[in-house]
Amino acid sequence: MIKIAPSILSADFSCLKEQIQQIEKGGAKYVHIDVMDGMFVPNITMGPVVIESIRKHTDLVFDVHLMIEEPERYIKEFAEAGADIITVHVEATKDIRGCIEKIKSFKKRAGVSIKPATPVSAIKDILGELDMVLVMSVEPGFGGQKYIDSADEKLRELKELMPAGTDISVDGGIKLDNIDRVIKNGANTVVAGSAVFGAENIEEQTRLFVDLANKIEAQCV
Ligand code: DX5
Numbered sequence: 001m002i003k004i005a006p007s008i009l010s011a012d013f014s015c016l017k018e019q020i021q022q023i024e025k026g027g028a029k030y031v032h033i034d035v036m037d038g039m040f041v042p043n044i045t046m047g048p049v050v051i052e053s054i055r056k057h058t059d060l061v062f063d064v065h066l067m068i069e070e071p072e073r074y075i076k077e078f079a080e081a082g083a084d085i086i087t088v089h090v091e092a093t094k095d096i097r098g099c100i101e102k103i104k105s106f107k108k109r110a111g112v113s114i115k116p117a118t119p120v121s122a123i124k125d126i127l128g129e130l131d132m133v134l135v136m137s138v139e140p141g142f143g144g145q146k147y148i149d150s151a152d153e154k155l156r157e158l159k160e161l162m163p164a165g166t167d168i169s170v171d172g173g174i175k176l177d178n179i180d181r182v183i184k185n186g187a188n189t190v191v192a193g194s195a196v197f198g199a200e201n202i203e204e205q206t207r208l209f210v211d212l213a214n215k216i217e218a219q220c221v
Pocket residue numbers: 007008009010032034065138139140141142143144145171172173174191192193194195
């Protein structure tokens with residue numbers, strides 16, 4: 001089953017709890033949480049305190065995407081705040097293996113993300129240790145950007161390389177009218193921010209994503 005992971009980066013933070021409950025009702029399995037530090041990316045978002053406070057209100061899988069320099073400094077805090085999956089950027093650390101080990105030491109699922117300019121070969125040696133690979137299909141930092149075509153090829157490569165059961169996730173510029181290409185190319189987890197939270201009816205829009213993803217997946221078999 002394809003997992004839809006709405007990104008709260010585009011949510012209305014004045015009513016975050018209600019908005020997360022709407023995606024849950026709409027059938028999302030993951031909620032994607034973008035953490036930015038103003039260093040690795042030119043934007044600042046939220047930290048462990050926000051994650052801890054929303055943790056009490058939903059059973060969704062917390063898919064935490066760390067866009068921060070030297071993420072090893074904060075893995076413990078995000079694990080303790082309630083993350084289920086912690087994804088770090090290979091470009092942000094000198095010790096990617098240490099990050100993966102640390103995430104796993106807290107019994108969390110470990111993910112690694114690659115920016116648009118980073119090839120799959122940069123993480124080839126660690127793929128066997130991962131629970132998730134996150135392909136960025138926009139430059140990390142902001143929601144609402146256009147999908148970068150070169151992500152298609154990376155998804156195809158990962159589909160060949162990754163053991164079954166691993167999450168192959170794609171993040172950035174995904175809408176109802178291009179979700180078919182990412183699924184057909186190999187993604188089994190799809191992040192969508194503005195396309196979900198920018199809709200008038202968030203629950204209904206989530207359901208449209210979930211139903212369409214399942215339909216496309218059924219066609220792929
Ligand atoms: C961008 C973030 C994305 C973002 C996607 O750096 O990692 O998760 O929220 O937003 P959309 O779906 O609007 O491109």
